[in-house]
Amino acid sequence: MTTSEQTPPRRRPLADRARHHAARTRHHTRRALPELRTLVKFGIVGGSGYCVNLVAFDLASHAGADHLLAATIAFLAAVGNNFHWNRRWTFSAVGTEAIHRQARRFLIVSTVSFFFSLGILQLLVEGAGWNTLLAQAFSIACAMPFAFVVNRVWTFAQPGALRRHAARRREQRATRAAEALDTQA
Numbered sequence: 001m002t003t004s005e006q007t008p009p010r011r012r013p014l015a016d017r018a019r020h021h022a023a024r025t026r027h028h029t030r031r032a033l034p035e036l037r038t039l040v041k042f043g044i045v046g047g048s049g050y051c052v053n054l055v056a057f058d059l060a061s062h063a064g065a066d067h068l069l070a071a072t073i074a075f076l077a078a079v080g081n082n083f084h085w086n087r088r089w090t091f092s093a094v095g096t097e098a099i100h101r102q103a104r105r106f107l108i109v110s111t112v113s114f115f116f117s118l119g120i121l122q123l124l125v126e127g128a129g130w131n132t133l134l135a136q137a138f139s140i141a142c143a144m145p146f147a148f149v150v151n152r153v154w155t156f157a158q159p160g161a162l163r164r165h166a167a168r169r170r171e172q173r174a175t176r177a178a179e180a181l182d183t184q185a
Contacts (some may be wrong), residue, residue: 041090042148049082050140057136067125067132068118074136075114079107091156105155111149115142 056077060070083106087099101127124135 011153038090038152039148042086045082045085045090046144046147049078049084050137052081052093054133059133067121067136068143068148070132071114071118071121075110078168079110083107086151087156089150091152100144102155106151109147109150109155113147116146119175 053074057070057074060073061067065073083103086106087102116130120142121132121135121138124130125132128135130138
């Protein structure tokens with residue numbers, strides 16, 4: 001029999017393929033659910049910090065502080081609340097890592113997020129003439145995605161998680177490169 005006369009490989013029956021795809025979907029769903037739960041918890045904690053921030057901002061504004069000073073006071077009021085609840089509840093990091101290291105990282109991430117949101121606040125209030133409380137609410141919402149990702153992968157990550165992830169990625173790239181060389185040979 002020549003290669004042109006060979007029969008094509010048999011495909012698995014439809015029921016087998018359906019079971020396989022259902023199993024893969026269940027696997028990926030089980031892997032995604034914890035991350036989704038973590039994101040929801042982060043949003044709830046962030047919502048409480050958001051409320052603390054806006055109340056502190058409004059109180060400071062009514063006490064006579066300009067919007068930049070009020071935003072700084074509000075930031076300081078919300079950071080302690082957010083660190084405590086994110087460490088204890090969202091990322092369940094109590095006892096797994098030195099609290100001082102996590103606090104330092106959380107403060108760094110929060111400060112970067114704060115300056116980002118402060119820039120947006122300034123643009124909206126001075127440049128676009130927005131109401132200061134509305135501009136503060138919008139600027140905080142803009143900084144949230146950055147804060148979640150960095151806190152998830154850096155601040156509250158398990159010790160050595162980034163190194164292990166980088167090593168796995170290097171190993172995967174090396175395997176793919178070796179497979180590519182094998183197919184070319």
